[in-house]
Amino acid sequence: MTKLEEYIRDPKLFALHWKIIKYLSSIPKNEIRDGQAQVLHFLKRNAINVFPYNFIKKYNAKDLEIKRDKSNNLLYTLEQGKRLYFKRNWKEKHIKRFYPVLQIEQDEDSPHRYLTEDFNVGKGDIVLDIGAAEGNFSLSIVEKVEKLFLFESDSQWLKALEATFSPWKSKIEIINKFVSNEDKEKQFSLNTFFKSNKKVDFIKMDVEGAELDVLKGSVDILRETNSLKLAVCTYHRQNDANEIKDFLEKENFITEFSKGYMIFYYDKLKAPYLRKAVLRAKKDRMK
Incomplete structure (x- = not known):
């Protein structure tokens, strides 16, 4: 579907495009941020996009090679030379829509990028991937870590995750439950899960707006781990960025947002429309 077809199908998206242009254009030149x-420059020349930057034009699925593993009947593609498997019910057309988004999210210029040269996972780290989905983040770091815990509540991803990480079984644990701030039948808090072992070095979190609840259920880990780093998504809800930043700074973390903004039009957007995407945090060792 072209963006014009999408606008015709959803005129609200077209209206949102012009609302954002009007809002950003109303900001005085001496007050508008870079x-x-x-x-604004992008939106005046292109259709609205969740990632309103020209770097997205580098990515498409035209040359994407997708193969089927006869041993498990799952489709996969190669990600940095490693097999990345997908849900059993996905066809090639689903993967070709989905995979370029993964590439866009972790582009060096993307607001959604978790890691940088100065903020990275260390060799021998113990890492929690909360909201693992297909596992591309964990796959990018699997060879250098000591242990990876992948938390994914969507059971349709489990077989794909097991296949993707089968070469590293000894260092992988896949948990099919929601992570939150309460302990119930199908969910638990990290405080409970790690009550006997609080050593955690890095937490990546993308849980569709439940990030603050996960953090509230992780205070024991946040307070007792002196070298902890977190990369937390902050774009799913209107006030997530400020609330998550305030919460972590009260727990003595130094925080910094990733560069740029997302236009997360899957939520009901209102001014100022642009949302910070990922908050990177590390423990302030001076406190």
């Missing part, structure tokens, strides 16, 4: 000006 990141906002960059988004």
